[in-house]
Amino acid sequence: MDRIKSAYEMAMERFSKRKEVPRSEIDRMEYEPMGNAAAAAFLKNREYDLKSEIERHPEPYRGYVAGGIQKTLLHNIMLPADQSLKETNRRAMEGLLAVKKNRRALEELFSQLEHLFNYYEKALAQTYSQFKEHFTEKINAQVKLIEKRSGTKLKVNPEIQPGFQEEWMKIRSQLNQHYEKVLKEQKEKLLQIP
Structure with a gap:
């Protein structure tokens, strides 16, 4: 046993x-x-x-x-x-x-990164502008209804309205995912340069 x-x-x-x-x-x-x-x-x-x-x-x-x-x-x-x-x-x-030793390869990749960053900033600004415009249109109907009921003119800032920041963060996150993927690929290339 x-x-x-x-x-x-x-x-x-x-x-x-x-x-x-x-x-x-x-x-x-x-x-x-x-x-x-x-x-x-x-x-x-x-x-x-x-x-x-x-x-x-x-x-x-x-x-x-x-x-x-x-x-x-x-x-x-x-x-x-x-x-x-x-x-x-x-x-x-x-x-x-x-x-790193290979400055030429680095500078070439840095140039690509700068292009990516510039393109990202433009896309971010454009997306924000479009989102804000769309959100403003959406709340304007509600504002006009309130103005009609109260008889007073209202000035509304869409950026401080409920839901604006939450919706913007979702849209920004989607935009970031696309650019983060490209950035990750560029970082992997940078890591390979001697």
């Missing part, structure tokens, strides 16, 4: 079957977050030097630090919903130029 194993024995069996984590993976887990932190500091501080931060680390680990920097900078490139995001995008692109 088989002996019943204790929980400790079963745990030790599972432990002995586990895969050994390669040293390169341990190094990546240690040094990549340093790159993440360096990129965050670069985005906040105009005087921060990414190249010297990478060179501060021993040669075998510089690739992991640079990888962390690149991932954080790419993560911070977003659709320019406002002026601060435009500035963050520009700064992240400067950082990528500082750490």
Whole structure:
């Protein structure tokens, strides 16, 4: 008859079957977050030097630090919903130029990104204008009815009416999904550039 194993024995069996984590993976887990932190500091501080931060680390680990920097900078490139995001995008692109070797390929992709961002801003403004016009037409019928009943002229701002922001967020989300997909593809291309 088989002996019943204790929980400790079963745990030790599972432990002995586990895969050994390669040293390169341990190094990546240690040094990549340093790159993440360096990129965050670069985005906040105009005087921060990414190249010297990478060179501060021993040669075998510089690739992991640079990888962390690149991932954080790419993560911070977003659709320019406002002026601060435009500035963050520009700064992240400067950082990528500082750490990547193929400047020509980077500048070409950055040009495509700028085109995407400009097109997005125009589409966003046009969509907002059309939405506001449509929403205004929709509430004007109600406003005219209220004016007729009360006998007074009303001035209504559609942007502060119930439902305006909720409906706008839905429409904006749909627009963003399309552009986010293209932006994601561009970021993947940026990641592949040496």
